[in-house]
Amino acid sequence: MDAVLYICHGSRVKEGCREALSFVQRCKEKVSIPIQEAAFLELAEPTIEEAFERCVEQGATRIMAIPILLLTAAHAKQDIPNVLKKMIMRYPHVELSYGQPFGVQEKIIDILLEKVKDTNQEVTDQAMALLVGRGSSDQEALMQFQEIAQQLEERSKFQRVNTCFLAAATPTFKEGLLNATTLHYRQVFVIPYLLFTGVLMSEVIEEVKKLSSSSQQIILTNYLGYHSNLIDLLVEQVHQLHSSLVK
Structure with a gap:
């Protein structure tokens, strides 16, 4: 069974975390994949490990991990992959695909x-x-x-x-x-x-x-926020990852 793991940055400010979870919820509504969980890299819960385990507990055998980050820096290249690597070692039967930050769009x-x-x-x-x-x-x-x-x-x-x-x-x-x-x-x-x-x-x-x-x-000006354009970009990435998995 397929799952999407949305990985947000996390914040000490509760409103920032609420904004992230609200964004993920809006994305979930546009994705038909049965298992979808949100996680935070740092400063908030659930952690990546916790959300990954929730996916597995619900029967996920293929997980698409999507970093909800603006640019391709250390969090996307090292921190998140390192955690995911540990989880795959713990659950070797799970197939993992990893997305990319938004980048230049x-x-x-x-x-x-x-x-x-x-x-x-x-x-x-x-x-x-x-x-x-x-x-x-x-x-x-x-x-x-x-x-x-x-x-x-x-x-x-x-x-x-x-x-x-x-x-x-x-x-x-x-x-x-x-x-x-x-x-x-x-x-x-x-x-x-x-x-x-x-x-x-x-x-x-x-x-x-x-x-x-x-x-x-x-x-x-106001900060970017979790704009509907970002939902479109994220949903498009989920669909692309899913298509590569089912081939």
Whole structure:
């Protein structure tokens, strides 16, 4: 019997975990596979191990594990696979297929443009954007992030799109924000590239609040959130994985 294991990041902030579980529930409704469980990599329950065992207890012999992550970094390449490897050793009769983070997708650029529009602030010809990532030491993830920024610049009215990070990479968010205020653009749209609310989003809000200028607008958009576009991308990946299993 087939199962889908949705693996979310996890957060110390309960609202962030509730958002993730609500997203998974919306995905489940579009997937006809009989067994579907959600798990968190860290900071919340159920753990990957617990959710994997729930799948097995319900009769799963093939499990599709999908990391619900934005970029392909250490969590997707090492942390989650290491846990899954242990579970396969424990249940060798189970066939496992492993998905991929969202990566670079046109539908995600669509979400970013929507978040900018939702501010109800018209983007002028003197506007730039600051795309704020979680941060990673993984070069592939950093390259993906730069490509997303480039595509956003190409598809928007922004004169430029800079990137910065909340951890593990440079420039830091504080450095990126301070630099943006020196570039003499009348509008700076700060766009958090985050899936859920939490400690990092609170940090972005606090830093933006500290900066105000009569000659420059600092406009904070909402974080990505678990948008319907992401549901479409995730469901498409589940279908692709399932098709490869049944061949």
